[in-house]
Amino acid sequence: MLQRVFTQCMLRPGDFEPVGEGFKVVGAFNPGAAAFDDEVVLMIRVVEQPQQSRDGYEPSPRYTPQDGFAIDWLDEEDLEYYDPRVFHARSTGFKRLRFISYLKVVRSRDGKTIDSLDGPTLLPETPYEEYGIEDPRITKIGQTYYITYVAVSRHGVNTSLMSTTDFAHFKRHGIIFPPENKDVLLFPEKIAGDYMAMHRPVASIRFRPPEMWLARSPDLIHWGGHEQLLGAENTFENSRLGGGTPPVRTERGWLTLYHGSQRREGDPGPGIYSAGGLLLDLQNPKRILAQTPGAIMTPEEPFETTGFVRDVVFPTATVERDGLLYVYYGAADENTGVVGFELDALMQRFEKRADPVATA
Ligand code: MAN
Numbered sequence: 001m002l003q004r005v006f007t008q009c010m011l012r013p014g015d016f017e018p019v020g021e022g023f024k025v026v027g028a029f030n031p032g033a034a035a036f037d038d039e040v041v042l043m044i045r046v047v048e049q050p051q052q053s054r055d056g057y058e059p060s061p062r063y064t065p066q067d068g069f070a071i072d073w074l075d076e077e078d079l080e081y082y083d084p085r086v087f088h089a090r091s092t093g094f095k096r097l098r099f100i101s102y103l104k105v106v107r108s109r110d111g112k113t114i115d116s117l118d119g120p121t122l123l124p125e126t127p128y129e130e131y132g133i134e135d136p137r138i139t140k141i142g143q144t145y146y147i148t149y150v151a152v153s154r155h156g157v158n159t160s161l162m163s164t165t166d167f168a169h170f171k172r173h174g175i176i177f178p179p180e181n182k183d184v185l186l187f188p189e190k191i192a193g194d195y196m197a198m199h200r201p202v203a204s205i206r207f208r209p210p211e212m213w214l215a216r217s218p219d220l221i222h223w224g225g226h227e228q229l230l231g232a233e234n235t236f237e238n239s240r241l242g243g244g245t246p247p248v249r250t251e252r253g254w255l256t257l258y259h260g261s262q263r264r265e266g267d268p269g270p271g272i273y274s275a276g277g278l279l280l281d282l283q284n285p286k287r288i289l290a291q292t293p294g295a296i297m298t299p300e301e302p303f304e305t306t307g308f309v310r311d312v313v314f315p316t317a318t319v320e321r322d323g324l325l326y327v328y329y330g331a332a333d334e335n336t337g338v339v340g341f342e343l344d345a346l347m348q349r350f351e352k353r354a355d356p357v358a359t360a
Helices: 345-350
Strands: 006-011 023-036 039-048 057-064 070-076 087-089 095-097 102-109 130-143 143-151 156-164 169-179 179-186 195-201 212-217 224-230 240-242 249-250 251-260 274-281 288-290 313-323 324-331 333-343
Touching: 006 023, 023 143, 023 313, 039 057, 039 130, 039 324, 057 095, 130 179, 130 313, 143 179, 143 195, 156 224, 169 179, 169 195, 179 240, 195 240, 212 240, 251 313, 274 313, 324 345
Parallel strands: 023 130, 023 333, 102 130, 156 179
Antiparallel strands: 006 333, 023 039, 023 324, 039 102, 057 070, 087 095, 130 143, 143 156, 156 169, 179 195, 195 212, 212 224, 240 251, 249 251, 251 274, 274 288, 313 324, 324 333
């Protein structure tokens, strides 16, 4: 592991009041983050669960602007319970989420502690968001902050886009990657004439664990030129792998951290989530120039090992401050953390790949 200069748990569910009547907050994690004025602005995924119970049934929430928070009651006898995040219905093979997520803007002056919790709350708006909006990633392009986020509904799990210049007013641009696609990270500038994104399609006919892909766009809305970037190669990512932090320009290439999940022997539930790093060619990000040979960050602290889903560190943003890379991340699908790494020490960790192009 890479030595952490500091680790700070910034937010826990108890820091937030629920928005849904009769709901409780069970998560405040997977933050988008960006330097804005002299501060760090974070967009937190806040997660709520219904408090009501009914004998023989389990509640699965949804939200629409017309009806507000609503609950569907699922027959307990039809459900399997191996994942704390979802119910699996035996009769249909379909899933429902056990919670609902939305986004909340908070601010920090020192990048480690929260000064203000009273930023805007962004709730689901469209039928494609009725089961929640999750996992925002922020990239500044020109003077605009673009936010990719995961939107969940009966139609599947897609990635949508919104933008802002002030973190007070947000414009929604709709779906940019249809179901199922998550972990979409925008590059901060055009490359060879196109905007670029990393994305993570999830196939239902699977030959390998999910992989990271690249795509290009003339306008951030229409995406094509899809190419595979990276598949699982290390043990820590043998169950799944996906983009983590939006790429930032360094002299040696685009620096981005990604997450991998390692399955536990004989356990169908979520695995152990750790993080690794990539350096991509500045002119042609399809070329992986270097990779950390294993994970640089793995669950260690109690707020990372114990929570809604145990053993998760899930990096979602980086901000550079005084030679340190501040890495913002979700911990145990419950809390928001930040670690500081020496940027130099991180860069020394990267190893050249034998063949930068062949990743299949
Ligand atoms: C997975 C997890 C959950 C998330 C759903 C839908 O089950 O990442 O946290 O809510 O997918 O995106």
